Amino acid sequence: MEKLSVETRFSDIEYNIEKIKERIGTAAVKSGRSENDVRLMAVSKTVEPIFINHAIEHGIDLIGENKVQEFLSKKPHLRLDNCEAHLIGHLQTNKVRQIITEVSMIQSVDSVKLANEISKRSESAGIVTECLVEVNIGGEESKSGVDEGYLTELVHEISEMKALKIKGLMTIPPICEDETRLNKYFSKMHRIFIDIMDKKLDNVDMTILSMGMSSDYEAAVMNGSTLVRVGTALFGHRIY
Numbered sequence: 001m002e003k004l005s006v007e008t009r010f011s012d013i014e015y016n017i018e019k020i021k022e023r024i025g026t027a028a029v030k031s032g033r034s035e036n037d038v039r040l041m042a043v044s045k046t047v048e049p050i051f052i053n054h055a056i057e058h059g060i061d062l063i064g065e066n067k068v069q070e071f072l073s074k075k076p077h078l079r080l081d082n083c084e085a086h087l088i089g090h091l092q093t094n095k096v097r098q099i100i101t102e103v104s105m106i107q108s109v110d111s112v113k114l115a116n117e118i119s120k121r122s123e124s125a126g127i128v129t130e131c132l133v134e135v136n137i138g139g140e141e142s143k144s145g146v147d148e149g150y151l152t153e154l155v156h157e158i159s160e161m162k163a164l165k166i167k168g169l170m171t172i173p174p175i176c177e178d179e180t181r182l183n184k185y186f187s188k189m190h191r192i193f194i195d196i197m198d199k200k201l202d203n204v205d206m207t208i209l210s211m212g213m214s215s216d217y218e219a220a221v222m223n224g225s226t227l228v229r230v231g232t233a234l235f236g237h238r239i240y
């Protein structure tokens with residue numbers, strides 16, 4: 001791949017943020033909501049701090065990182081005074097202690113074991129950690145996330161944990177060539193989200209539905225997403 005100059009990447013990032021926000025706004029309005037009802041997360045995995053900071057200077061107030069180690073090593077170089085960071089990647093229990101005080105939310109809680117560890121460590125640190133429960137909506141074997149059939153039980157269990165608070169749900173649907181199938185996954189997620197919200201469980205606050213990435217964030221917004229996680233379409237292709 002051709003290596004772009006820093007200046008070119010800076011102006012691409014500025015342009016992309018504008019364009020993505022515009023598209024989110026249009027999709028939100030089409031689905032009977034306002035552009036302010038959908039939050040844009042810039043997914044910054046593999047992206048160097050200089051470009052992340054540039055995005056923050058141009059209106060990004062939420063970033064998402066996948067890996068604990070990568071985020072911790074980049075964090076001292078990030079200007080996060082007016083920007084939140086969430087962990088969105090799979091989290092191993094042995095990394096929980098390191099990350100809970102460094103991000104404002106963990107979007108990838110998908111087991112009682114992990115939830116217990118986060119709650120236990122948060123309690124020792126004197127904090128309450130906010131989280132989303134990740135749902136494997138396509139029931140794919142290789143994917144992380146809790147299966148739909150086990151979701152209610154997991155939400156109930158977490159609602160009883162002292163130092164962990166559910167703020168909503170997150171999902172990565174299967175890769176779909178066909179728009180109709182994709183929309184089915186998104187609308188199914190939205191229905192599950194509303195069902196749990198209607199139960200009005202103690203200590204469960206169903207306000208965030210995190211779904212939609214570079215290739216499908218407009219479809220996700222049309223189906224009720226309140227937070228889209230956009231990487232490639234904002235920062236350009238990732239170089240691993």
Ligand SMILES: *Cc1c(COP(=O)(O)O)cnc(C)c1O
Nearest residue numbers: 043088213214229230231232233
């Ligand atoms: C990488 C990643 C994204 C962003 O993917 P893009 O297709 O680059 O927008 C969103 N969510 C999660 C959980 C990711 O790992």
